[in-house]
Amino acid sequence: MLTSYSQSLDILHSHIQTYEKIENIALTQCLDRILATDIKASTNNPQFPTASMDGYAIKFSEQDEALSIIGEVPAGVFPSFKIQNKECVKTFTGSLMSEGCDTLVPVEKVEVKNGIIYIKEKVSQGFAVRKVGESYTEGEILLTKGTKLGYSEIALLAELGYFHISVFAKPIIGVLSSGSEIKDLGESLEHPAQIRSSNHIAIANMAKKLGAEARIFPLLKDDMQKTPSVLKQALNACDILVTTGGVSMGDFDFLKQAVKEHEIILDKVDVKPGKHIKIAKFEDKFIFALPGFPYSAMVMFNLYVRELLNAWFLQEKDYVFKAFASTDYKKKSSHLEFVACNVEFKDGKIYANLKGKKQGSSAIINNLNHKAALMIANDDIKENDLVDIVLML
């Protein structure tokens, strides 16, 4: 009996240890990197009451009075004023409020004559004043380990004064594509039985999208003698080795044999496409031996290699969710099927449709174009059924 998909994920997870490779990098270089530590606020923000508009800082109780302007506080200047009765201070967006003031009257609600303001339109107490700790308070955990650093998280770190930051080091994903029929980019084909390799570049790009570094090894011809040592060398030069081709039932599937010299943790899964996948471990490294058809290889990478990286990087599995099927789907095999589809948002609902997706063998790369997703078919699917979706990288 083949291992089921859900069992296969459990097996993979049971072999995943905590990822502990951490590096310190400049804040300017950490877009889309994963934070390896919690970040706390070292002070309140703002530290003092701050004007959120341009206007006059006053005592709320004196809005009906004529108030003398005793000075101004441009942004960036620490206020030296303490207002007495019937006084106010001209205060700019981002400036601190002067002592004794609790409210800011915006400049457009005020008439100014000879250094005295008359308030034309009243405001509520505390108007346009950012309270101490409004953004965050001292000691508050602002970002947790595992946070993916987008532009706003990085802006926050900049505001907090960080210049270097601890992130997870990028694991190196080695890519070893095999097959005597494949030629590399830029090589010419000698006859129509040869094809150009696309797996190596696809996997390298998927690795980058996952936040890993990619290392593409030279293409491997089907060669029983050389395969084990090539595999070993490749494994030395990466944290995760992803191979393509050479794992199915053929006599030339030498990769399968070479991989099997390591600790196999998974050998075939009851899914379509990609059931011939093998996963092995060698010390703390993983080998994912994916099938040779690019479509299958890309799907398997999204299902398994991504699962590992997701666990290492402490990411939520937010790319798996439910959607309504826009059309019927008739299952083609006895395996759990991952069917290329499009995800569509409409009136608050999520739909999975098969527009432009060809049904055929598992070799059609173009089915994965344009941010495709996979619809999981356990059984035949009827229109409007709620189905499980895996959004591809």
Place this chain on the structure above:
Amino acid sequence: MLTSYSQSLDILHSHIQTYEKIENIALTQCLDRILATDIKASTNNPQFPTASMDGYAIKFSEQDEALSIIGEVPAGVFPSFKIQNKECVKTFTGSLMSEGCDTLVPVEKVEVKNGIIYIKEKVSQGFAVRKVGESYTEGEILLTKGTKLGYSEIALLAELGYFHISVFAKPIIGVLSSGSEIKDLGESLEHPAQIRSSNHIAIANMAKKLGAEARIFPLLKDDMQKTPSVLKQALNACDILVTTGGVSMGDFDFLKQAVKEHEIILDKVDVKPGKHIKIAKFEDKFIFALPGFPYSAMVMFNLYVRELLNAWFLQEKDYVFKAFASTDYKKKSSHLEFVACNVEFKDGKIYANLKGKKQGSSAIINNLNHKAALMIANDDIKENDLVDIVLML
């Protein structure tokens, strides 16, 4: 009367011309770049019937017979066999089918004795044979101008034999942050009225996420004399200049004045946050003068600069959609409000919730963390209302 949000987008679009900067880059370097040309299939794929599994190529009509193996076709070898009656050819995944064969019997469904196969389990006609043109047919348009190149599009281009590819050149987004209160990364603060600049790094990262190149100019102090020439120099060095700060109602808002020396196409919009935004044009360049509060600046960038890049790069506006409100929201102002929220997928529906989002001034950077979205509040919102959502970069 302030310009409405929808009018403001119309105005912006009326000033956008076709983006025509194109460059040719190596296929290995074009992840997430935008294709600047249509791509057609130069041949059928596959060109010849091809085995999708390991097995024996046979005539479908002869499944009941004992068939002699006349040879084998490993992947990558052009088949030289033409089968006669009661013959078959051992054929591997990805190999071409030999002449005279129309069906592949997988290796596991066959018994082999002394060079003769006996089929244990019958298959349908054409089984495990990839038809000519199954993936695509000669002349078919496979990718259109404006396609964002993900790993599968790039894999397809590799398969098609491309090595260099025409993509839109990255526009240069210049970033000019202003304000006497801001200090740069790594500089120490002298007193609590100073803050660390976060806008420049936020905008540079948003620019990168949009597929542009970012050029950060030195921070600009509030200085009436220098501002116009600094603005001019910055504009010379980029395609789009994004400034922050210096655009509201204050006496020190020199950027506002300097920007106004150019062709202002938009001056304030009836939105919150960010209503003081100004957009100007100078020849074919754009200036976006955003407010100084980082939260407002990031929101405005997402609403306006992204709109421009999206139009230049021929992208669909797939980040705007509808969701169900998870909670009530009471509008705080008379303007159209963009409220930071989270997008949640549940049972096929999209929800917008305000979990962890602080209500306060428009200065709270952390509201935008963790892939935030903006809920558009035209009016008070009730739980379960269908609301418009802008997913942030």
